[in-house]
Amino acid sequence: MSSAATQVLPPENRLKKQRLSEKQLAAKREAQAKARVQRRATRKVIFKRAEQYAKEYAARERAEIAQRRVARATGTFYVPAETKVVFVVRIKGIMRVPPKPRKILQLLRLIQINSGVFLRMNKATANMLQLVSPYVTYGEANLKTVRELVYKRGFAKIKSQRIPLQDNLVVEEHLGKYGILCMEDIIHEILTCGPHFKQVNSFLWPFKLSNPTGGWAPRKVLNFIEGGDSGNREHFINKLVQRMN
Structure with missing residues (x-):
């Protein structure tokens, strides 16, 4: 066979x-x-x-x-020119915070002390910041501050999870439909308060900062111009972020 x-x-x-x-x-x-x-x-x-x-x-x-x-x-x-975007940092915890300011802090996503977010400045935002002024400090961030925050402390909010921004592919996957492909696009959108600022800000998880080097002022709830740390500190916010980054 x-x-x-x-x-x-x-x-x-x-x-x-x-x-x-x-x-x-x-x-x-x-x-x-x-x-x-x-x-x-x-x-x-x-x-x-x-x-x-x-x-x-x-x-x-x-x-x-x-x-x-x-x-x-x-x-x-x-x-x-008028400030278009401010960086807001929460400086006080939850103890003895009245219900209305506490609710505003939740709306601003400032849940924890030393957390920070970017906000578009308009009349509504200014009114909310006025109400929570003793519990936050804010000001106009420059290019160096925004870049260091995004690259060093930047995390994305994806399906309610905190994902580190280690690759432009993460940015492109979730913001590519808006023409935002990389970290530099995010920085530019924040600095210029671009048309997709809202989407970029929602994509970013609130920045978690450390206690400032040298500590806070003895009475930090006092306004910044009174020797405290709260309220509007304009461009001096950049020095504070450098101490907290």
């Missing part, structure tokens, strides 16, 4: 499974190749945007310096 006649063929279901596995493997490899091409294209876009943002920040800083010099030379005053 010949060897061809004695050869046993594998079962049909095993052949079907093998062919299906080969198709799935080929489809997976094709998808991975497309993803690699897409990531290369996205990286190029990110690099171009980063360069564009750097030029924009530098031009804005030069323009402000020039306006200050003109005002000084002409004997007038330079009035900076």
